Amino acid sequence: MRTYQETVAVEATMAGQAWAKAFGAAMGVISGCFARREARETARELTAGLLLEVHTRNCWTLAEALGHPGPHRLQHLLSRARFDHDQAREQVARMVIDHLADEDVVLVVDETGDAKSSTGCVGAGRQYSGALHGVGLCQVAVHLAVVTSTTRVIIDRALYLPADWAADDERREAAGVPDEITFATKSQQAARMVADALDAGVRARWFAADEVYCGRELRMEIRRLGLGYAVGVPATHSVVDGAERRWQARQLLNKVRPEQWMRRATGDGAKGRRQYDWAWLDIRPDDTPNEAGPQGTTNVLVARRHRYTGEVSYFRCHAPGPVALATLVENICRRWKIEETFQLAKGYTGLDQGQVTCWNSWMRWSLFSLIAAAVLTMTLHAETPATTRRPTRLVPLTCPELVRLLRTFVLPSPTRDREHALRWTAWRRRHQATAQACHQQRHHLYDQP
Structure with missing residues (x-):
């Protein structure tokens, strides 16, 4: 046990x-995006404060944990501070x-939603x-992540x-x-967002997404940008086979013979190796001016079958040149990694x-949240060489464990002294009153004939 503790202490x-x-x-x-030093320091506090051990994260709870007398500094940073x-x-x-x-990057797009109680919140x-x-x-926001074999980081988002x-001009x-x-x-x-990422220097060859992003216009744009793609499609998606006959995806699957299914692993989970049966069929492209497609390209429909259910x-997949099924499976599976980034960003x-509720506030809050998540991910990525030398009975350092270590040894503890707690209790109750x-007065005015 002491050997394990010493290893963990080093990590x-x-x-x-x-x-x-x-x-x-x-x-x-x-740092150069701020007009004033005070806003820059507040941004630093907010980004680190997002990782503190608090029951929920907003301007009130973070300001109290950081020792501020009120939420005004954080609210000013999010809504009114001069900050690009x-x-x-970028x-x-x-x-x-x-x-x-130096890593092979796949660009992955997905969306996530946040429940709201009023349509007054932007979007x-x-x-x-x-x-x-x-x-x-x-609210629904579209996110773009860069995913490699070891790392997944969200680099852009759009509300x-x-x-x-x-x-609605008034709203x-x-x-x-x-x-x-x-x-x-x-x-x-x-x-x-994909075009902006490529302009920024992302060296990606593949794009992956789920069924929401399987539309023909987006696939045409991805091809124009020189990327291959692997996007989910519904069972009713229409495809054309090599004989110019149109099928639904589920109908075309009947052409696959039993011996054509190949079992391939898609990764390791806590309960063992995940494996599925895979098959592919050649199809005609529908996202080029020439329906036959350029010579040498790969256009296929890939099916994944659960081996138990x-x-x-x-x-639906496209590659600018010849490609193996193993490569397509790898890129399809990397799309799932963006779900892990959402769990990280929402959970920690x-x-x-x-x-x-406002545009600036949403853009800035999401930015600082994603910066904090990116820093966590890069910290884990930097730890990978060290964790390969760990004892065999220790799993690699995970994000939850990393956050626990940072809260214990690196990040400041939330402020919880008596005077500070009493001052915040009084502030909250007065503000809520x-x-x-105000709400009662507004409802009374609305009820007047």
């Missing part, structure tokens, strides 16, 4: 050093890209969200504005939505807890 020391280096680098690249958050996002993305320069409306498991009042929201003005922001579909937002999923850096009176 904790190295993790603290790697965290300090990654956090300093992230704060350094965005778009440039900061700088952090370039830092991550440089960090992963909030009744819409579908996988995070809510159905239709509900929520989706429903058509009715984007056309746009109240939420501070810039005039240049107009309605765009999720696929259009994804295409724009028999459930089948379908993926408060991506969905900000309680912000004022808000309650």
Whole structure:
């Protein structure tokens, strides 16, 4: 047991050093985006504070944990401070890209939703969200992640504005939505982020996404950018085989003979190696001017079958040249990694807890949350060589364990002295009483004939 403790002690020391280096680098690249030193220092506090041990993360709880007399400094940073958050996002993305320069990158797009209680929140409306498991009042944002064999980091995001929201000038003005922001579909937002990532220097050859992003226009744009793609499609997706006959994906699957299914591993889980049966069939491309497609390209429909339940999923794939099934399977499986980034950002850096209502506030809160998550990921990535020498009965250092170590040895403890707690209790109760009176007065005015 002592050997294990000594190993963990060494890892904790190295993790603290790697965290300090990654956090300093992230704060350094965005330092020029602030007009004042005070806002820069508050941003540093907020980013580190997102990892503190608090029951929920918003301006009130973080300000109390950081020892501030009120939430005003954090609220000012998010809403009114002179801070170019778009440039900061670009700088952090370039830092991550440089960090992963020697690895094979797949660009992965997916969306996530945050439940809201009012349509007054920027972009909030009744819409579908996988995070809510159905239709509900929520904000939906499209995220772009760079995924390698060892690392997954979100480098860009775009808040989706429903058509009715984007056309409502009164709500746009109240939420501070810039005039240049107009309605765009999720696929259009994804295409724009992929193009921006390539312009920023991402060396990617593949794009992966789920069924939401299987539309023909997006696939045409991905091909124009010179990338291959592996996107999920529904069972009813229409494809054309080599004989010019049109089929639904589930119908075309009947052409696969039993011996053509190949079992391939898709990764290691806590309960063992995950394996599925895979098959592919050649299809005609529908996203080029010439339906036959350029010579030498690969256009296939890939099917994945669960080896116990028999459930089948379908993926439409394109590659600029010849490609093996193993490569397609690897890129399809990397799409799942973005779900892990959402779990990290929501569970440890408060991506969905900000309680912000305006455009600037949403953009900045999501930015700082993603910066904190990126720093955690880069810290784990830096620890990988050390963890390969660990005792065989210790699993690699995980993100939850890393956060526990940082909270114990590196990050400041939340402020919990008596006077501070009493002052915050009084502030909250007074603020809530004022808000309650305002709501009652507004409802009374609405009830007048």
